[in-house]
Amino acid sequence: MKEQINDILLSAGKLIPELWLLVLATFVLLFSIFTQDKKQLFNTVLSLAGLAIHLYLLYIQPKETGKLFLGNLEMYSQTVFFKVVFTFSAIFSISLSFFGKRNNNIKSGEYLSLLLFLLLGLHFMSMSANFLMLYLSIEIVSFSSYMLTYFNYDKRSVEGSMKYLLFGAFSTALMLYGISLIYGFTNSLEFEAIGKITQLAGTEIGLLACGLLFIGLLFKLAAFPFQGWAPDAYEAAPTPFVAFLSIAPKAGAIFIFCVLWEKSGLSSSKESILNYLVAAVAMLSILFGNLSAVWQNSSKRLLAYSSIAHTGFILIPIFGISNGSMPSLQFYIFIFLFMNFAAFSWVYFLEQKFGSDQISLMKGSAKAQIFPAILILITMISLTGLPITAGFTAKLLIFSTLWQQVQSGNSLMIALFTVGIFNVLIALYYYLKMPYFSFFKTPPITSVPFLLNKKQQLFLSVMVFPLLLFFFKPDWLLAVINYLN
Amino acid sequence: MSENILTILIFSPLVALALVLLLPVKSKKAFPWISLVITGIQLLIACSIILQSGDTIQTGVNVESQFQLIEKHPWLQLSMGTLGNFSINYFVGMDGLNSSMMLLTSIILFIAAISAFEIKTKTKGFHALFLLLNTSINGCFLALDFFLFYLFFEFMLLPMYFLIGIWGGARREYASIKFFIYTLAGSVLILIVMIGLYTSVIDPAATAVKTGLAQNIESVSDAQVNQIQEMLLNGTLPSEEYVRTFDMISMMDAKNYIPNSVFFKGNINSFFGENARLIAFLLLIIGLAIKLPAVPVHTWLPDAHVEAPTCISVVLAGILLKIGGYGILRIPYSIFPEGAIHFAWWLGLGGLIAIVYAAFVALGTHNLKKMIAYSSISHMGFVLLGIASLTAEGINGAIYQMFSHGIISGMLFLVAGVLYYRTKDLEIEHYKGISSKMPIYSALVTIAFFASLGLPGFSGFIAELFVFLGAFQSHEVNNLLPAWMAITATLGLILGAAYYLWTLQRMFLGNFWSRNESKILSDVTSRELVMLIPLAVISLVLGIFPKLLLDLFEPSVAYFVDFIQETGKQNLEIIFQANN
Structure with missing residues (x-):
């Protein structure tokens, strides 16, 4: 008993960043209630400052791996990296809201505190070592997401968030079923149980349990065929939150996916059916995302489909997870963070200007203002994956x-490799749409030109700069990743 | 001569680019001059490099010490845990294979810069992109590191896309995206092989440093390199010590391949029933053939050419296509020589089809620029045929053809541009008897046409002669190409004469008539003469004194052919033994 209490007390000391986040989120909420949400600017600045302190706390936290809270949580070696990614996306997302109109929903205390609670959920997700913990943290993330999706308070956002909620509830139910199968057969909720299930329950049940469990994660990742909610939710939600949604929960889900994948021992048996299924999911996500994006006229939907395609790419390193592919995944996630925010912030600026996100509104914007057009060109080239950007x-x-895997002659892996690499061609076609309208088309004489102010240009530049820097110096980013691991 | 001369040659346009970006949009007059001056400087540098090296151009190909003006600096050293370390070098150098291409690039870019004075809209953007293009073309020809080559190869597409898409003709948007997607498809194929190669090949010198055998790269001796290569083969070198590399020279040495990696030559693993090395050869060839372009992946070229502004057409036909031909020699042939022998027949056939098919299409086109575009495809077919023959004559002819075609196609697109500038109409049927209105122009067109159809006395004749010699000899020397291929290819010459002479007759001879009578057909201006005369002179001089150019690459080619034949045959034997 005493040992357990000691363990809990010791563990609590290692959760200082999370505790701080909890305090921050609660304070932001209470503050907005007591000021009747009239000090939005203060609240936003406060959240940003709090997140900066949070980053600092993460930085000074001693790097130790190991289990906490009687095995409910675990500090994995990559946990800190992913927490940093979550925090960065929250900071960028909140900063973006500065560019919105005054008295915007997305500056309200409600919005901010929900976002911070979501962030907290992601932190616990990246530390979970127990299915119950995982389930709880996924639900924190999900419920905050459902509500945040609704924050435009219009008809479209009701539809979007409702769709998201229904899909989400369905998928977590499936996941819960998978977890209960694992618990039933192994009598344990720890992640290690997943490695024993095939022994204890036979291959079929084991695969079923793992498969159901992974469906929950694939849903968070918006991988095909669990992507149905994504375009509608993205279209409905406030754009700064969409940018956050398209990166942070995905990063969390893929990380836990990797952890579970490694623990399940599935990666060692190359011929396992789950290997095939996940490879197929990755391949179809890439194909479906890219092919659907080609037809979009709304820039937000285009980016939604593009992020489905990117889900396919971030699933790829899973197959090499026991061969040290983790740094590659981390590299990808980090670059994805910046390119996605660059793209979404451009869309947000467009929305603020015209009240719509139609790509055709960008007509001739390069003529009016060349610099932002070049920035968005670099972003799109990076999303496509061409040099000289870090996307490549x-x-x-x-x-x-x-x-x-390709080397071993596994035909499905060869197919995944080929499909992935050739999708650059499809991707190029639709990613060039925005630069195409911006550079090639002349603006209609009647309309106002799409101009960005200095601050907006600065924000875009900050997002785009790493895309160039880490092409020429990828070793720097890898050094940071190694340092955080 | 400065040690960094190649770097200066490659990156000087970027300095000019900075200047272009700093100047305000209003200073329209300055931009073309900046491009002109910088390409002029590059031309001087290139000429001085060629003149100073004179007869001493070294053989290069697969021996690092046989390259000239080498610059090799570590750029990236990535350590990816169990994936191992890999190194990317900034590695440029010159040998017989690329010296003539470097010279050609400088000449054509200089001429294109003169032609760019015609661009009147958005000059700042145009010249910024033109300078970017300049850097990537030079980089592509001089890079000896695969990553660097790929980087320049792919980066070239972006400025080109905008140059065609913004300043092009009526269907420019369609043409530019088609160009981009086609060539990108090619470079994706190259990327696949690049990933396979760098995971298969180590840099023995860098590995020696990593294992602690040597202090630094400079102090690595040949003995140490041999020691590392032996350790690699025996499997005594731990995989954490591998320094994987993108260095093309290392890739050409079979001893640097990690045993049982995909491209290890004794590897019996096969993809779809073929040896991985042969598949890699094919992927590279297809990737580069799109750029060349070879039939049936040529369809982007006529569109791009017809829509591109004149000076961009000149660059496209004059230099970009040559990257395909040069790339084939430098990468698939040198790294996977067995493919050169195994697929020689098919490559020869590809060349032959391009020669004959494109010539037929050229005969049937109604647009002057489109006809020239198809004649380009036909002429690049000779390059492929020459390379496929794998004889010294054939490959000499191929390189000669690349140079000669660069000059002549530049001239052809310029003369088309002269007419287009005046009337915006290049339909062949819309003109008759132009010679009575524009006598000097017509004389120049005649020279260009005759040079292109291979009249003795012009460089095209020498090039095609060598290619035919090579292709005819092939069945005796190395038994790769049957004689009928060479014989059938002569059809290309006859058809070439047909479409050029017929066009000449239709457009330039007889009584003057033009569909757009309102447009005034004035004769060539002095600026246009400045562009056309030097090209005509070069073609003529090279037609009379072929030795001037041949000296640049003959020793390299002789060495190259021996190297490919020898290693190719050895590797093929190993592959077939492994398969049985």
């Missing part, structure tokens, strides 16, 4: 991890 390096690393 990220894809190169991802495909290098897959090459080992």
Whole structure:
């Protein structure tokens, strides 16, 4: 008993960043209630400052791996990296809201505190070592997401968030079923149980349990065929939150996916059916995302489909997870964070200007203002995965991890490799749409030109700069990743 | 001569680019001059490099010490845990294979810069992109590191896309995206092989440093390199110590391949029933053939050419296509020589089809620029045929053809541009008897046409002669190409004469008539003469004194052919033994 109490007390000391986040989120909520949400600017600045302190706390936290709270949580070696990614996306997302109109929903205390609670959920997700913990943290993330999706308070956002909620409830139910199967057969809720299930329950049940469990994660990742909610939710939600949604929960889900994958021992048996299924999911996500994006006229939907395609790419390193593909995944996620935010912030600026996100509104914007057009061109080239941007390096690393599987002659892996690499061609076509309208088309004489102010240009530049920097110096980013691991 | 001369040659346009970006949009007059001056400087540098090296151009190909003006600096050293370490070098150098291409690039870019004075809209953007293009083309020809080559190869597409898409003709948007997607498809194929190669090949010198055998790269001796290679083969070198590399020279040495990696030559693993090395050869060839372009992946070229502004057409036909031909020699042939022998027949056939098919299509086109575009495809077919023959004559002819075609196609697109500038109409049927209105112009067109159809006295004749010699000899020397291929290819010459002479007759001879009578057909201006005359002179001089150019690459090619034949045959034997 005493040992257990000691363990809990010791563990609590290692959760200082999370505790701080909890305090921050609660304070932001209470503050907005007591000021009747009239000090929105203060609240936003406060959240940003709090997150900066949170980053600092993460930085000074001693790097120890190991289990906490009687095995409910675990500090994995990559946990800190992913927490940093979550926090960065929250910071960027909140900063973006500065560019919105005054008295915007997305500056309200409600919105901010929900976002911070979501962030907290992600932190616990990246530390969970127990299915119950995982389930709880996923639900924190999900419920905050459902509500945040609704924050435009219009008809479209009701539809979007409702769809998200229904899909989400369904998928977590499936996941819960998978977890209960594992618990039933192994009598344990710890992640290690997943490695024993096939022994204890037979291959079929084991695969079923793992498969159901992974469906929950694939849903969070918006991988095909669990992507149905994504375009509608993205279209409905406030754009700064969409940018957050398209990166942070995905990063969390893929990380836990990797942890479970490694623990399940599935990666060692190359011929396992789950290997095939996940490879197929990755391949179809890439194909479906890219092919659907080609037809979009709304820039937000285009990016929604593009992020489905990117889900396919971030699933690829899973197959090499026991061969050290983790840094490649981390590299990809980090670059994805910046390119996605660059793209979504451009869309947000467009929305603020015209009240719509139609790509055709960008007509001739390069003529009016060349610099932002160049920035968005770099972003799109990076999303496609062409030099001289870090998007290329990220894809190169991802495909290098897959090459080992290709080398073994596994035909599905060869197919995944080929599909992935040739999708650059489809991707190029639709990613060039925005630069195409911006550079090639002349603006209609009647309309106002799409101009960005200095602050907006600065924000875009900050997002785009790493895309160039880490092409020429990927070793720097890898050094940071190694340092955080 | 400065040690960094190649770097200066490659990156000087970027300095000019900075200048272009700093100047305000209003200073329209300055931009073309900046491009002109910088390409002029590059031309001087290239000429001085060629003149100073004179007869001493070294053989290069697969021996690092046989390259000239080498610059090799570590750029990236990545450590990816159990995936191992890999190194990317900034590695440029010159040998017989690329020296002539470097010279050609400088000449054509200089001429294109003169032609770019015609661009009147958005000049700042145009010249910024033109300078970017300049850097990537030069980089592509001089890079000896696969990553660097790939980087320049792919980066070239972006400026080109905008140059065609913004300043092009009526269907420019369609043409530019088609160009982009086609060539990108090619470079994706190259990327696949690149990933496979760098995971298979180590840099023995860098590995020696990593294992602690040597202090630094400079102090690595040959003995140490041999020691590392032996350790690699025996499996005594732990995999954490591997320094994987993108260095093309290392890739050409079979001893640097990690045993049982995909491209290890004794590897019996096969993909779809073929040896991985042969598949890699094919992927690279297809990737580069799109750029060349070879039939049936040529369809982007006529569109791109017809829509591109004149000076971009000149660059496209004059240099970009040559990257395909040069790339084939430098990468698939040198790294996977067995493919060169195994697939020689098919490559020869590809060349032959391009020659004959494109010539037939050229005969049937109604647009002058489109006809020239198809004649380009036909002429690049000779390059492929020459390379496929794998004889010294054939490959000499192929390189000669690349140079000669660069000059002549530049001239052809310029003369088309002269007419287009005046009337915006290049339909062949819309003109008759132009010679009475524009006598000097017509004389120049005649020279260009005759040079292109291979009249003796012009460089095209020498090039095609060599290619035919090579292709005819092939069945005796190395038994790769049957004689009928060479014989059938002569059809290309006859058809070439037909479409050029017929066009000449239709457009330039007879009484003057033009569909757009309102447009005034004035004769060539002095600026246009400045562009056309030097190209005509070069073609003529090279037609009379072929030795001037041949000296640049003959020793390299002789060495190259021996190297490919020898290693190719050895590797093929190993592959077939492994398969049985």
